[in-house]
Amino acid sequence: MSSDDRIRAGRLARSEIDENFADLHPPLSRSEALIEADRCYFCYDAPCTTACPTGIDIPAFIQKIRSDNIRGSAHTILRENIMGGMCARVCPTEILCEEACVRNTHEEKPVEIGLLQRYATDPILETGTQLFERAPSSGKKVAVVGGGPAGLSCAHRLSMLGHDIVIFNRDAKAGGLNEYGIAAYKTVNDFAQKEIDYILAIGGIELKNASPLAAEDGLAMLCKKFDAVFVGIGLADSNELGIDGEDLDGVENAIEYIATLRQAEDKSTLPVGRNVVVIGGGMTAIDVAVQSKRLGAENVHMVYRRGPEQMSASVFEQALAQTSGVRIHYHASPRRIVGNGHVTAVEFAEGLKLDADIVFKAIGQKLNADGYGALEQETGRIKVDGHHRTSMPGVWAGGDCVAGGEDLTVSAVQHGKIAAIDIDRALRKN
C-alpha cells in the first residue's frame, strides 16, 4: 500500500466534517442564560473570581445578565479581560472558575460561567459596540513584539492608557495560537479575527503582520526607537523526541498540522492518516488527536508516558478525546519509530507497538530565543518579575514565552494587562 492511500483527504464528506467541527459548546439562548444566571448566588469575595487568572468579577457580570444589562455585563468582563470572548470559548473552566464555584459543593454542578460569559460578550463583538475609550495621548510609543493574546492584551490596555503602540508580528495574521492553534470547534466562524478587529478598533494600535523580529540587534534597536518594549512571542519551536525514526516521512509536529487545519477553507481537502499515533499528554496532543478523528482517521491512539493525573490536559479534555473515539494509552514511552522512508509503526518501551501512517509529536513547545539572548532566562523561558519586567530595562514580557505561566490564553491576556499597567506607571514617571 502506498503512503498516498494511507494518508489522503476526503475520508468524510464535507457536510460530515462541517458537523464534526461545529461549535463544541453552542451558545446559550436568552432563556437558558437567564435560568443559568439565576443559579449564581452572587457570592461575597467570590471564589470563582479568585480562580479566574484575569480576576473577572463573575457574580457582577452574571447579575447584569439577570437584569438584561448585557452592555454592562460585557464591560465588567472585558475591562479585566479584553479577550473575554475567546476565553469564554477556550478556557478550561473546569480547572479555573467553574472548579471554584460553590455550587459544586452544593450540588456538584457549577454555574456555567464560560457559557454565560460568551452570552454577554457575543452581542458586543457582533455589533462592534465600543466599550472603551483612549485616555488623552501621553505622547509615548510602545513596541509590542508578538500579536498573540499576550501582545494584543498588552497593546489594548496601553492604548486605553493613552499610549501609541506598534505590534510586530511574525505570522501573516494576528492572534497567535488563537488563530493558528486552538481547536477549530472551540472557535468557529473566524471568531479570532473578529475579536482582533474589536480590539484594534479602540485605535492607537498599528499592527504589522509578517514582521518577525529575530535579528541579533533587533531588541536593542526597538529600545532606542520606542519608550518601552513588550515581548510576547510565544513558543516558536517544538520539542524533539530524540529517538530513531524521528525523521521518517509522516512524522510531524502536531502544532504545524493544526495550523494548516485552522487555515484550511475546506477541511475535507486536508490529508488524514488512517492510523494516527499522537505522542504527548497536553492540550496539543488532545487537539490533534480529536481533530484527526473528526476529519475521518480510523484509528487514533494517543500515547502518554505518565498517568492520567499527570496529564496537563484536564479531565474534561481527556473525556472529550475518549468520547470522540480516541484511544488513550498511559505509561508508555516511545522507543523507536519504524518505517521504510515512510513511517509504519511506533514501538514503545513497554512492549506496545502501534501501526501508524502518521505520527504527531505533541510533547511541548519551547522558546526560540534567536534575537532575545539579552534577556535572562529561567527554566528555558524568559525570566520576569511580578510586574512582568525582564532583566533588560525598558523591556517587559508575557504569555507562553515567560517562565512560571500556565500556558493558557487567559494567562497570556493577564500577563499583557499587568505589563501594560506597569509600563504605563514607568512611562509616567519619566
Add this chain to the structure above:
Amino acid sequence: MADLKTTFLGIASPNPFWLASAPPTDKAYNVNRAFEAGWGGAVWKTLGEDPHIVNVSGPRYSALHSNDRRVIGFNNIELITDRPLKTNLDELRQVKKDWPDRALIASVMLPMNEQSWAKYIPMIEDTGVDGFELNFGCPHGMSERGMGAAVGQVPEYIQMATEWAKAAASVPVIVKLTPNITNILPPARAAQDGGADAVSLINTINSIMRVDYDSLTMYPTTDGLGTHGGYCGEAVKPIALNMVAEIARTRETAKLPISGIGGITDWRDAVDFLALGASNVQVCTAAMVYGFKIIDDLVDGLSNFLDDKAIRLDQLIGKAVPSVTDWQHLNLNYVEKAVIDQDLCIQCGRCHVVCEDTSHQAITDTVNGERRFEVIDDECVGCNLCVSVCPVDGCISMQQLTAGIDPRTGAEITAEKLQWTEHPNNPMRKTETS
C-alpha cells in the same frame, strides 16, 4: 389518608379547597372541569345586575416573574361577570344539580340600594346555590362605580349591604373583604354586625406592575393608557395571613368563621391559613397559572401532613392563633444566636456580607487566614438575616442561649420573662406600685 371533608357554615365539601370567584369559576365549562379535577367547591364569578358589564379587549393580566419566569405575583383589571345574568343562573342551576356534593357559592355585587338586593338575592338563591359571597373587594373599575372596594372601605356600607343581603337570603352569607384598608378589624366587625355568617379574605391589592421600558408608559396599557389593577398570587400571602390572624385573635371577631384567600399555591400555604384561623381556603391565581391539576398536591399534601402530625383537620384550624401577639408582649430576656453548620456551608459568603453591610458585623470571612464563616457571638443580635439569605437550607440555625451570659450584652440569661410593658427603658411601664 386523613379525612379532608369539610363543613363550612353547614355547607359540605369533600375537601377545604374552593376556587375563588374569578376566571376559573366564570362559567359551567370551567367549573365542571374543576370539579372533575377534584376541587371541593367553587365561588362563582361575581354576578351583577343586567345589563352586564364589559371588559377591555386588551391585556387584563400581567405578572411579576422570577428569572426563570415563575409567576410570583399577578395583576388583573378584570371586572365582574361579563355575561347576562340569565346565562349564569341557568348554568349555576345545572352545575349544582350535576355536582350535589360540591360547595357552590354565588358571589354577588349590587348597587347600594335595598331594592336591588331584595330583587336579585332570591332570584339567585332559587338556582340552588349553597350560599352567597358578597364581593366588597374588587379594587378596580367596579369601585369607580361605587361598588366592590368602594363599599368594602366603609364599614357602615358593609354593614348596611350585609343586612340587606341577610334579609333576602335564607342560605349563609359570606362577606368578602378588601385588603385596601389600613386595619382589617373595622370591616370585619361591620360584616359581623350586619349579620354575616362568615368573612372571606383577601381580595386583590391595588397595584401597578411596572413600566414598559421602551415606551416609558405604565405596563400593560389599553391603547396607551393603563389603570391600576388588583394584585394577587404568592406574593400577597403574607399580607393575607396577617389579616386573617388579626380577625382570628381579636376577641370581638374571634368567633367569625373565615374563608382564607390569597396566594395559596401548595398545601403548605393552606396549612398557614388554616393554622392561623381560616376554616377553609380559596384559590384563584395558582389555578390560573398552573391549571386545575394543582388540586392533587393540595389535597394529598394536606392529608399526608395531617397524618404525619396525627391530627384532624378541625384540630389544625386556629392552632397557631395563640402564638400571634402584640410586639409589646414578646420576651425581651430571650436570646438566640445564629449557628453555622460548617459541614453544610458551601462558603458563598452571603451571610458575611449581609451581616457586615447591613446588620451587626457578626460573621467572619476569614479565620486564621482561611476563608471561613463563623458567627461572632459577641456581636450577633439573633436577627435571622443570615438564616434568611443562606442558600443552603438548614445550614444556619438560630439557637437559644439557655444559661450563662449573653456575650453581646453581658446580661445573664434568665428563664424569667421580660415584656416591654415592664421593661425599665419603657417610660410608660407598669410598675408594681402603680
